[in-house]
Amino acid sequence: MMLNVENIRSQFPILQQQIYNKPLVYLDNAATTQKPQSVIDALCGYYTHDNANVHRGVHMLSERATAAYESARDKIRALINAASTREIVFTRGATEAINLVASSWGETNIGAGDEVLISEMEHHSDIVPWQMLCERNGAKLVVAPINDAGELMFDAFEAKLSERTRLVGMVHLSNALGTINPVSDIIAKAHAVGAKVLLDGAQAVAHLNIDVQALDCDFYVTSAHKMYGPTGIGVLYAKEALLESMPPYQGGGDMISMVTFEKTQYNDLPYKFEAGTPNIAGAIGFGAAVDWLCETGVELIAAHEQRLLVYATEEALKFEGLTLIGTAENKATVLSFTIDGVHPHDLGTILDREGVAIRAGHHCAMPVMQHFGLPATARASFAAYNTETEIDVLFAALKKAQEIFA
């Protein structure tokens, strides 16, 4: 069965527009995906009919809002096959989820002489929180290198694991390179030395099937807006025993069960980690995005994106003066490249005038750029609604850029 792309495109109102009198070709999906009508309706419907605070009121609206908020949590639990909704903590996004783990679990479990092992292809969000923690606690940030194809050098990764390694932080699907990491093997090796593993799934969840129990990962984080949901909402999955052992991240309302000036008793999981009125609309929109993904089929989407990536890669290899950055054997959805004599930012501007939206820059992964000795790359990234015709438009626009700089 193939994805019905025309039907999918019709569900995304934003795609029905022209940019400089040309059809919008949106290829910046690794930055954020567009939102289907069902997600927009969920956000709008919540504010139109159900807006109330959650977990408090006894009135109808609050009950509806709470039910919708909690049902979104269960949808996310089911999507990644977590054992319980107690393991699903809403956050502002993947970045806040990593900061939560670094602050709460990290502060209590990582001290002087301990090590945090990450990879050279991490996004800044999976570098900086650990760097900050290591600086505070006298721990060491250790980096496993990548090869020139943009793949983790597994032997070197293994060699850097030791009994000092307390945590491995690893991107599941690299936003800058498209590399899919061998996360099962990484987790097995890390567990063998007693380290916990946090997977950064910000890019992965819209493109791969995730089963946190089969993976046996300790922490998994993602953001809704990279999987057809709204911005400002994401999730931390953590094994229940870990969450039980962790101190709260922030204090405030909703995360307590009893407060006196002498002592506060914290709420049960997952609420212990959700201080303050949450992003209720965002969570409900997130739930609608999960529904959309499941109804459309993650596997069908992935197969479609893989066809697009193969086609785009073939076109790229034929394109004179183009160098692909990130040629991992196991990769998805991302085509990162440079063009001789044309800076990525100039490419970005020229492509924009052709209606083509791509990302030009360091992709919040400056160490990846440093590895390849580049200030920036251009990146096209694909989603369910992209077509081969759009890839043709991309390459025609690249040709135009070359002509301008000829």
Place this chain on the structure above:
Amino acid sequence: MFDLRDLYQQVIVDHNKSPRNFGKLDDCNHQADGYNPLCGDKLHIYLRINDAGTIEDVSFEGDGCAISVASASLMTDALKGKTVQESQIMFEQFQHMATSDLSESPDEKKLGKLAVLAGVREFPSRIKCATLCWHTLQAAINDAASPAKTE
């Protein structure tokens, strides 16, 4: 509607391909770094200013998009032989041009060749690429300790 060629005029393409005054200035007495964190564009400006306050020589090194490289190249060409005071007026005129309303045509008499960069007005995300070198010039004149930023 503005055409891409308004931004990427031949002069800009040429200056990007073969930037003038590119490289280290050994006998400089002022220098500074400039950095655009958004793009990763990096510049280093070298200045030799004599006791009379005249810019005797100026050069730059760096890595950036066509707009930032061409702007630095054109700026260094325009600055040679000017006094520091004159450079301040040029900076103001350039900034005005880069951020002015589209209906206002650039004052080519005052700006000279720098007027080819007026096209950035139509591309808001690229204005900083054109002004980075001017901010870096300021930092160099003032011997600033930290790199100039366009923010």
